[in-house]
Amino acid sequence: MRKILILGGTRFFGKRLVERLLQNSANDVTILTRGETSDSFGDRVHRIHADRFQPNELAQAVGDSLWDVVFDNICYSPDEADQARRIFDGKTKRYILTSSLSVYDFSEEALTEEIFDPETYPIRYGGRNDFSYQEGKRLAEAVFMQQASFPVAAVRFPIVLGIDDYTRRLHFHIEHVRNGQPIGIPNPEAHISFIRSDEAADFLYWLGCCSTVTGPINACSDGTVRVKDVLIMIEKETDKQAIILNQTDDEHMSPFGIEHSWFMDTTKAQSAGYKFLLLNDWLPELVSSLNKTYVE
Structure with a gap:
């Protein structure tokens, strides 16, 4: 054992x-x-x-x-x-x-x-x-x-994202778009890992x-997305427009609101034999699944 x-x-x-x-x-x-x-x-x-x-x-x-x-x-x-x-x-x-x-x-x-x-x-x-x-x-x-x-x-x-994320970071963005609330994102073009x-x-x-x-x-999924790409996925699912501002009150600042790109190279892990999921294979699906939890 x-x-x-x-x-x-x-x-x-x-x-x-x-x-x-x-x-x-x-x-x-x-x-x-x-x-x-x-x-x-x-x-x-x-x-x-x-x-x-x-x-x-x-x-x-x-x-x-x-x-x-x-x-x-x-x-x-x-x-x-x-x-x-x-x-x-x-x-x-x-x-x-x-x-x-x-x-x-x-x-x-x-x-x-x-x-x-x-x-x-x-x-x-x-x-x-x-x-x-x-x-x-x-x-x-x-x-x-x-x-x-x-x-x-x-x-x-x-x-780390998931249906079970108790910090509700992706939920935050879905809720804000659904409710027409502004989201503070300093650099929507920044690339990020998940x-x-x-x-x-x-x-x-x-x-x-x-x-x-x-x-x-x-350790991260293979690939990156721009922060604004996450909002585009949410817009597609909710059929609503995201309101993106450079600065908002703290309560409306995005948990993904990075000022510059922030993503990792996983060559070491892959060379040791680990194969990561493709980010673009699962992130849109997760957005869709979470959005459905708000639909009655």
Whole structure:
């Protein structure tokens, strides 16, 4: 049996990762949870009840258990990374950190892993409230890559979309177009990457259980879209015109409202054997599916 621990496995693509792991009877899956979010896994998984953000509580809950793979979907700061690399020292064969496209600055060129090198990035410590989201993720990667005693891979995901996206980022745009509300988009021509939630889960599964890749690795669907292309898809489905402004009140600013292009190169993952979905194969379908949830 392959013993697997997931930190952050009760929502969104973390939940989908658990479902993917359970498809293989060779996986013995444990979820670390505070118990605040219910799940549908029943007795198919083990549960450790602890707050991942309380290091003493986490260490006590993990105890002396040994793992083949630890998936960490909820690490946002260097302090959290440092606590985890100490707690799991000698207790895991492989560690998969969910990182982010956010470690990169905007660029009109496809972003490769080498553009941000966590192995040479100066480490500063602090909690998640001490840094921006970008800096927290950069420093978390740096701590793991420079100081962990076990092999680590850091998955850099873009915005993850899906029917099950509890942050409702694509929903935001559909609702605004349907309701005739303005959407703030600084640069509608900017190109952006996405990945679907089930694809993100499948990639994590592949990386943790089917590959030996370490270090940072980009993961996104194949292809890009301009931000305005997303609105064009929504206009087609709703038969309504999007009202796009450069600037609006904060509540109407687009979650996709980037100032410049922001998309990744996935050559490293593809060279290691992973095949991504085509973005233009699934994004229009997702827009259509979400729009139908508003139609009575």
